Amino acid sequence: MKDPLKEKFSRLKKNIKNMGSFVLAYSGGVDSAFLLKAGYDVLGKKVLAVTARSETYPDAELREAKAIAKIIGARHKVIRTEELNNHDFISNPPNRCYYCKKELFSKLDHIAKEENIKWICDGTNKDDLKDVRPGRQAAKEFKVLSPLLDAGLTKEDIRALSRDMGLSTWDKPSLACLSSRIPYGEKITKENLVRIEEAEEFISLLGFRSFRVRSHGVLARIEVEQSDIKKITQKDIRVKVINKLKSLGFIYITLDLHGYRSGSMNEALYLPLI
Numbered sequence: 092m093k094d095p096l097k098e099k100f101s102r103l104k105k106n107i108k109n110m111g112s113f114v115l116a117y118s119g120g121v122d123s124a125f126l127l128k129a130g131y132d133v134l135g136k137k138v139l140a141v142t143a144r145s146e147t148y149p150d151a152e153l154r155e156a157k158a159i160a161k162i163i164g165a166r167h168k169v170i171r172t173e174e175l176n177n178h179d180f181i182s183n184p185p186n187r188c189y190y191c192k193k194e195l196f197s198k199l200d201h202i203a204k205e206e207n208i209k210w211i212c213d214g215t216n217k218d219d220l221k222d223v224r225p226g227r228q229a230a231k232e233f234k235v236l237s238p239l240l241d242a243g244l245t246k247e248d249i250r251a252l253s254r255d256m257g258l259s260t261w262d263k264p265s266l267a268c269l270s271s272r273i274p275y276g277e278k279i280t281k282e283n284l285v286r287i288e289e290a291e292e293f294i295s296l297l298g299f300r301s302f303r304v305r306s307h308g309v310l311a312r313i314e315v316e317q318s319d320i321k322k323i324t325q326k327d328i329r330v331k332v333i334n335k336l337k338s339l340g341f342i343y344i345t346l347d348l349h350g351y352r353s354g355s356m357n358e359a360l361y362l363p364l365i
Contacts, residue, residue: 103242112137113210119156120230120266122214192226198235309342
């Protein structure tokens with residue numbers, strides 16, 4: 092372990108120890124799984140991981156989150172969030188994530204009070220500040236702590252430390268809520284979220300890891316890694332993808348030549364006015 096990384100990790104553990112206990116917004120992704128492991132190693136059962144189940148969170152991710160928490164040995168609770176009942180969320184404005192996080196943190200705040208736990212934490216890291224993050228406002232309102240960010244840890248740092256700790260998530264592709272596949276301003280519906288989830292699960296079974304199926308009405312825009320573009324355009328795979336996505340209700344199936352990139356829907360926010 093390089094000295095700068097060791098220093099960051101020591102800072103994280105010291106901060107965790109000083110907290111004494113916390114409720115963690117836990118998705119089972121790279122960041123929250125690492126924070127759960129670090130928290131459990133320092134505080135044991137004084138850490139409670141809470142996963143929010145809703146239509147925006149794939150069932151496969153929930154199963155994996157449960158399995159990882161069990162391996163770590165940490166306490167884990169699954170709750171239901173109701174963001175699809177919030178008109179401000181389903182209308183899908185650019186600050187959509189604020190309403191989602193507000194729903195989540197309000198429930199975590201209730202759980203923390205029931206458990207007599209002072210702090211709520213999330214897995215925000217230093218790199219997250221480079222992107223549009225409306226959910227950070229909700230975190231501030233509920234006084235949510237971000238121990239990874241406070242320790243100066245980047246995504247690369249977290250992956251390296253996760254590998255050293257034996258976490259299977261160390262090389263897991265980045266997660267994002269299924270709503271992030273829908274352009275701002277296009278209404279979020281349960282039916283569309285289910286369609287996107289099924290489309291991505293199918294492509295995953297074909298051997299792709301880092302990718303997205305962006306839903307633009309009846310058009311599906313598929314993003315895969317640049318190195319996977321040749322693979323997905325092979326006739327047998329291409330035909331399978333076309334047939335599956337058409338069966339889900341998409342009419343036009345397109346491949347984004349730019350390739351996969353996190354938060355690509357945010358690019359529309361920076362287009363010059365004509």
